[in-house]
Amino acid sequence: MRPTYLLAHIDFHAPAPEVARQLIGVTVLVDGVGGRIVEAEAYDREDPASHSFSGPTPRNASMFGTPGRAYVYRSYGIHWCLNFVCREAGHGAGVLIRALEPTHGIARMKARRGVEDVRLLCSGPGRVGQALGIDRGFDGLALDSPPFVLHPREEEPPIVTGPRIGITKARDVPWRFGLAGSRFLSRPFPKA
Template sequence: MTLVLFRSFFETDPLTLARALIGVRLLVDGVGGIITETECYTPDDPASHSYRGPTKRNAAMFGPRGHAYVYRVMGLHWCFNVVCGTRAGEGSAVLIRALEPTHGLDQMAARRGTDNLRRLCAGPGCLTQALGLSGAHDGLPLDAPPFRFEARETEPEIIAGPRIGITKAVERPWRFGLAGSHFLSRPFR
């Protein structure tokens, strides 16, 4: 029997949640797969969108935990984050960087314009395109349609390393991945 994760699952600190999400199944309207890579961001992290306080763009980060924070990076790609934290409104989130596709492969391939399974959801922009996520999903609750998070069935081996694509606090090993996975945005060092 599949255990569906509810909002209380996200009510923890981002370092804990970033690890806890590895191996969880994420589905958006029935399309998705197993989360293989995450990054976490805290309010005191200079690389975080919440570092300088609330804005129109990052408002969802300061909203209820267990909601989506979806934003466009460099005007090109959408990025999907899970709002979390030990208290509401603190501005913590976990970026979902990659997943292993398992459901809705034809839909993902059509959205991405490729049938290369390893590249369908390898990177935040690829993942959101494959899952059909956009700014319309920003602020939506993660324990209601179109989202579905299913608990992992086994305890995975998790690896850690520096985050990707940032210029501040790059030394923090706050990128997490499923050890041995072929479905990462980039290999870990």
């Protein structure tokens, strides 16, 4: 049996798609600001679409680090995107947090984002980063201690799956997970 590392009832030693599924409905806060995860995508070492596919670099080093920590990367030279590292140390797997349903610190997120519409606060990975005040300084931080707080979900929610967004490789892999019916998804899921 593989070992487990439970945090907010999530097994961070599990494969990335499983962790992504477990994360839907979990609340993530950074300095008290955040919301419920409604959308996440899995990335694995043996995955052409993953940053870890070609091995460690300075940029993706924390993806090869300890599970249950953050992997933060700069997207298109502009946005900061938040991932949760999973599997065993050195493996190179993680889950991209793509969208939250805002629940905590909404005024703060509106100010950071420069928008009033709650639906535009955290509906997309770049938006999540900006709303939560994420930058390079958060890369590698443990998710079980400040500024991070994770609250477990109370029940397993209805989950939809589909192909990942914005990638050109491995488009057929259905490793995008979402809360069914949520108004806060970055984009709708394709019908069955």
